[in-house]
Amino acid sequence: MNLSTPLAVSFGLSTPIIQAPMVGGPSSRELVAACSAAGALGSFGFAYTQPEEMKKQSAWVRAKTDRPFGINLFTSPQPAPIAAGSQRGALDAVAGYYRELGLPAPEPANAPYAPDLEEQLDAIAGIRPRVFTVHLNDLNQERIKAFKALDILVGGSATCVAEARRLESLGFDFFIAQGGEAGGHRGSYLRDPYESLTGTLALVRLVVRAVKLPVVAAGGIMDGAGIAAVLALGAQIAQLGTAFIPCPESGAPQIHKDLLLQETEDNTRLTEKFTGKPARGLANRFIREMNAGNAPQLAFPAQGVLTGKLRQASSKVGNPDFFNLWAGQAAPLSRALPAAELIAKLETEAVESIQKLKGMVHET
Numbered sequence: 001m002n003l004s005t006p007l008a009v010s011f012g013l014s015t016p017i018i019q020a021p022m023v024g025g026p027s028s029r030e031l032v033a034a035c036s037a038a039g040a041l042g043s044f045g046f047a048y049t050q051p052e053e054m055k056k057q058s059a060w061v062r063a064k065t066d067r068p069f070g071i072n073l074f075t076s077p078q079p080a081p082i083a084a085g086s087q088r089g090a091l092d093a094v095a096g097y098y099r100e101l102g103l104p105a106p107e108p109a110n111a112p113y114a115p116d117l118e119e120q121l122d123a124i125a126g127i128r129p130r131v132f133t134v135h136l137n138d139l140n141q142e143r144i145k146a147f148k149a150l151d152i153l154v155g156g157s158a159t160c161v162a163e164a165r166r167l168e169s170l171g172f173d174f175f176i177a178q179g180g181e182a183g184g185h186r187g188s189y190l191r192d193p194y195e196s197l198t199g200t201l202a203l204v205r206l207v208v209r210a211v212k213l214p215v216v217a218a219g220g221i222m223d224g225a226g227i228a229a230v231l232a233l234g235a236q237i238a239q240l241g242t243a244f245i246p247c248p249e250s251g252a253p254q255i256h257k258d259l260l261l262q263e264t265e266d267n268t269r270l271t272e273k274f275t276g277k278p279a280r281g282l283a284n285r286f287i288r289e290m291n292a293g294n295a296p297q298l299a300f301p302a303q304g305v306l307t308g309k310l311r312q313a314s315s316k317v318g319n320p321d322f323f324n325l326w327a328g329q330a331a332p333l334s335r336a337l338p339a340a341e342l343i344a345k346l347e348t349e350a351v352e353s354i355q356k357l358k359g360m361v362h363e364t
C-alpha cells in the first residue's frame with residue numbers, strides 16, 4: 001500500500017517525505033541521493049557552499065539517480081562588515097574554549113561571512129533542481145518567477161501565519177511550516193523568533209486555515225505516527241531532519257549520531273551563540289555556559305565564522321562540548337538505519353497508523 005498526496009506527486013515522489021536540507025555536513029551527497037532514490041525528496045543544505053561545489057555535488061547525485069532532489073539556501077541579508085575593534089567582547093567570550101582545545105586565539109570575523117547569494121541563486125538556475133527552498137528569509141519576485149519558468153518548484157520556511165501569508169503573496173509554490181520542535185535554525189524572519197516557537201501541531205492548523213498554498217510540516221516528526229499526524233492536520237508532506245542524521249549516508253560527525261541515539265529525554269535548547277541566530281541543538285557545555293552568561297556575540301552569520309575553527313576542531317576530535325549538535329525535540333526517537341530502510345519503515349508505520357485510526361471509527 002502506498003501513501004500519496006497531490007504535492008508529493010507534483011514533486012515526483014512516491015512517498016510524502018522530505019529529507020530536510022541540513023547545512024553543515026548531514027546533507028551529504030550520499031544522503032541526498034539515497035533519499036531521492038528511495039522515493040522521498042533528498043535535499044541539499046547549500047547555505048555555506050560555493051556555486052561551483054553546488055554544481056559538482058548536484059551532478060554527482062544526478063549520476064546516481066534520475067529521481068528529483070531539492071536544494072536549500074539561506075536568504076537572510078548579510079550584516080555590514082564589523083570593525084575588528086568592536087569584535088573584542090565576542091572574541092573574549094570564546095577565547096577560553098579555543099585555549100582549552102589547544103587552538104590559536106580566535107581571530108576577528110572578516111566579511112564576506114558567507115558565499116555570494118546572487119551567485120548561489122544563479123547556480124540554482126543552472127542546476128535546475130526539482131525543488132528549491134529558502135530559509136531565514138523570503139526571496140524577490142523576479143527570482144521566484146524565473147525559477148518557476150524553469151520548472152523549479154519554489155518553497156520557503158514559515159514559523160508563523162504572517163510568514164506563510166507573505167510567501168503566498170510573493171508567489172511561492174508551497175511552504176514549510178516549521179514548528180518550534182524543529183532542530184537547526186529557526187526560519188523566522190518577520191517576527192521575533194522567540195515569539196514564533198509555536199509547536200508543529202498548532203502551527204500547521206493555523207497556517208492551513210490562513211493560506212491556500214500546500215503545506216509541508218516540519219519539527220519533531222521522527223516516525224510514521226508523526227507523519228500520519230501531520231497529514232491529518234492538513235499538511236501534504238512531512239519534512240524530517242533529525243531522523244536522518246544517524247543514517248550511515250549522513251555526513252554528521254559520528255559523535256553527533258551516537259549522542260542522538262543515546263538520548264532518552266528532550267535535552268535540546270535554543271541558542272544564538274554558535275551562529276548569531278537562534279537554532280535548536282542538544283545542550284552541551286558551550287550552549288549551557290554561553291547562554292547562561294548571555295555572552296556577547298556577533299550578528300548572523302559572522303558569529304558562525306568566529307566560532308568556526310572551534311566547532312571544526314571539537315567535532316574532529318569527537319569532543320561534543322564545543323560544536324553545534326543540531327537536533328529537534330523528538331531526538332530520542334532516532335534510529336540508526338540506512339536512508340532507504342528508514343524511508344520504507346516510515347511509510348509502513350504511517351500507513352499502519354492511519355489504518356489503526358480507521359479501526360477506531362464505528363457506525364453507531
Ligand SMILES: Cc1cc2nc3c(=O)[nH]c(=O)nc-3n(C[C@H](O)[C@H](O)[C@H](O)COP(=O)(O)O)c2cc1C
Nearest residue numbers: 020022023045135182183184219220241242326328
Ligand atoms: C543538522 C540540521 C541542519 C539544518 N539545516 C537546515 C538548512 O540548512 N536549511 C533549512 O531550511 N533547514 C535546516 N534545518 C531545519 C530543517 O529543515 C527542519 O526544519 C527540521 O530538521 C525539522 O525538525 P526535526 O529536526 O525535528 O525533524 C536543519 C536541521 C538540522 C537538524
